[in-house]
Amino acid sequence: MTPAVTNDRKRAGNDPGTGHKKQKKVVRRKYKAKAVEETSPLGVLKHEIDLLMKSDSLHESDIANDMPGILNEPEIASKYHREVQNVKIRQLSSNGDGLSVIQHPTNEAGKQIILVPFGLPGDIVTVRVFKTHPLYAEADLLSIEEPSALRDDLLINCRYFGKCSGCQFQNVAYDQQLVFKKQTIENAYTHFAPKLMAANLLPKVDSTEPSPLQYNYRTKLTPHFNLPYKKPENMPLPPLGFGSKGRPEWRNTDGGSGSILDIEECSIGTPIVNVGMKNERLRFKKEFEKYKKGATILLRENTSINDTDLVGSTNESGEVSTIKDNDSIKTCVTNSRQIVREVVDGREFEFSAGEFFQNNNSILPAVLQYVRSNLAISDKQDNYLVDAYCGSGLFSISCSDNVKKVIGVEVSADSVKFAERNAANNNIANVKFIVGKAEEIFKDIDTPALQTSVILDPPRKGCDDVFLNQLSEYNPVKIVYISCNVHSQARDVEWFLNNTVNGANYKVESIKGFDFFPQTHHVESVAVLIRV
Ligand SMILES: C[S@@+](CC[C@H](N)C(=O)[O-])C[C@H]1O[C@@H](n2cnc3c(N)ncnc32)[C@H](O)[C@@H]1O
Structure with missing residues (x-):
């Protein structure tokens, strides 16, 4: 007679028929490709990869990456996610990242196409490949062995350049940009x-x-922060700023290394938007306990003609921060429904701070x-x-x-x-x-x-x-x-x-x-x- 199967046995994962320990089924992870809109950055990258393949007489099979292997076999993943030296940056993607063709990690006859943010055409660099997609991989720029003639790192104006996802070309002369x-x-x-x-x-x-x-031209900035789903008690202040770009090492600067960089000043933001950023960071620090989830802070320049009823971000004493600019006064609005004003070519435009308006006056x-x-x-x-x-x-x-x-x-x-x-x-x-x-x-x-x-x-x-x-x-x-x-x-x-x-x-x-x-x-x- 077959013995009755107890719940305990079931919990232990035994076979109900034999009572022997069941083999745990290993589920292989599958790579799921997301649909990509043709004219989005990823859709455009696909075209750029096609052109590179054509120019190097490569076929998809020559550059294909082993996605199931990377997802399921650590030794394959470690072959892919490696440091590579002497990488020559061939061209820029339309997203401003360097593009290069290197030796394939597992296919001796194959090549791998990599994206290297902050690499410039002509640079010879060392990179770390850290993320793989079916036809290309992403790499962090570790060091520049031979700089491109287009590179002038002395031009860099912001301490977060090279880590922040906002700017790509601060080290390129403006004419070349x-x-x-x-x-x-x-x-x-x-x-x-x-x-x-x-x-x-x-x-x-x-x-x-x-x-x-x-520089100092952007009339709108939107720094943001993330919080975990369940915010722990006494959580330290998370970074408030802009998205980071990988974990590069070529720029030996601070700003953290998480997905959001803690940024207190943005060199492309207008002066008043940066004053707003300083005020709002202080407020964030004071009021952090009130936040239950991550949020984006709107900073939008506003132009007033007189100093009555000024609206906008306030300093520690509760006064609206202002900057005098010729005949007008600038403030930084943070409420998306607040009406803001811009003067363009002598004409005045008002709009809700959260609605679309061009960002470079x-x-x-x-x-x-x-x-x-x-x-x-x-x-x-x-x-x-x-x-x-x-x-x-x-x-x-x-x-x-x-x-x-x-x-x-x-x-x-x-x-x-x-x-x-x-x-x-x-x-x-x-x-x-x-x-x-x-x-x-x-x-x-x-x-x-x-x-x-x-x-x-x-x-x-x-x-x-x-x-x-x-x-x-x-x-x-x-x-x-x-x-x-x-x-x-x-x-x-x-x-x-x-x-x-x-x-x-x-x-x-x-x-x-x-x-x-x-x-x-x-x-x-x-x-x-x-x-x-
Ligand atoms: C790039 S903005 C240009 C706005 C304006 N030309 C300017 O320079 O301030 C695009 C505008 O199109 C509007 N929009 C989006 N889809 C639309 C549609 N199907 N029909 C009409 N307007 C649309 C948006 O609300 C937004 O104001």
């Missing part, structure tokens, strides 16, 4: 507008417009001048302007001179409320704002297409096909497409010209970068399309 950004735009059009490129339908990319301020006059000069505005006829994705009305209002009517559309009702108020405050009567999706804008627009220019300034993901089809059916005389993600811009331009009903009637007249974010890899690109 502008060249890198032009190359990013060229590469983006090569990757995402290949048909236009092959058919020679793209103009040469113009030189990148420099930012008048190369110093370059905006040059951008606006360029956009205005590329709209089809002639004295001989009535001109119209459509500003899709108009936010709080920066382009609509700044480009409204000599235009009969401007129509702005924006999905955020809060931003539209401010756009209307900004038009009124600047005595501009020829603009109308609509709350809605840009995708539906053209059903409400009755201006003559041949006299209408369209400004597009979408979020990073770019425009969708519905919008581009309607834009093409509307058939405006000029389109000025401003983008903080040149990859989605290039994709949209190619799709618009090749796939929409009137796309073939358009020519790309110019493409130019604007350096909204010096010291970082980011570039704003403006493409001008004209109906021919």
Whole structure:
């Protein structure tokens, strides 16, 4: 008779039939690849890897990494996650990281593609590979054996550079940073507008417009901190600052080594935003006990004309911190619903601190001048302007001179409320704002297409096909497409010209970068399309 199985036996993991100890089943971990959006940094990296493979006559099987082995077999993981010397940085990724091709750790005939943040083309470096993905690996920069001609570490302005994920190029001369950004735009059009490129339908990319301020320009910063799920009692103060970039050793500086660096000053933030950072760090220290979970602190520059009712971050004595700047007073707002004010090109703009507004005030006059000069505005006829994705009305209002009517559309009702108020405050009567999706804008627009220019300034993901089809059916005389993600811009331009009903009637007249974010890899690109 089979003995009855007791619960105790079950708990001990014995086989209920035989009573013998059961073999514990080893579950192999599987690598799960995440879906990647084509024009996101990882999607762009995939293109960059493809190009490297092509140039070195490599196939995927030559560079593939053994993901199941790394996840399940420590001896394989240790072969991958190793120190490598004499690594020559070949080029930059569009994210500003160095890219290199090294010997594969387990496949003698193979190669491995690695990303080395803070490596510059031409550097010979020692790295530690610490994280592996199917077709590339990430490595920390340990030391620079032979510096690239592009490297000048004496230019570094911030003690956290090399550890913080915010800046990539502080050790590169500013003119060269502008060249890198032009190359990013060229590469983006090569990757995402290949048909236009092959058919020679793209103009040469113009030189990148420099930012008048190369440091202390960022009017918004968002330092943050993490807390564990269950905050322990008497927990020491966690770091408050920005995300770190690996665990590099080439920069022998402080700031910690966790996923967030403790940062008390940011060299690209404006002076008042840095005063706000100092105040808010003190407040954080005092009020830390009240926090139950991690949070992000908003620091947004505000410009006031007089010193009554000043709002913003306060110092230890409870007074609002201010900095006098010509005829105005700067404060640093921390409440996302607080109204802030910026002056651009002599016009005043108000918006909620938490809503979108461009982050580098110093370059905006040059951008606006360029956009205005590329709209089809002639004295001989009535001109119209459509500003899709108009936010709080920066382009609509700044480009409204000599235009009969401007129509702005924006999905955020809060931003539209401010756009209307900004038009009124600047005595501009020829603009109308609509709350809605840009995708539906053209059903409400009755201006003559041949006299209408369209400004597009979408979020990073770019425009969708519905919008581009309607834009093409509307058939405006000029389109000025401003983008903080040149990859989605290039994709949209190619799709618009090749796939929409009137796309073939358009020519790309110019493409130019604007350096909204010096010291970082980011570039704003403006493409001008004209109906021919
Ligand atoms: C890059 S911002 C540009 C804002 C404005 N042009 C400026 O310079 O201040 C993009 C704007 O598009 C808005 N937006 C996002 N998706 C939208 C959509 N489908 N239709 C209309 N606006 C949209 C966002 O709310 C944001 O204000």
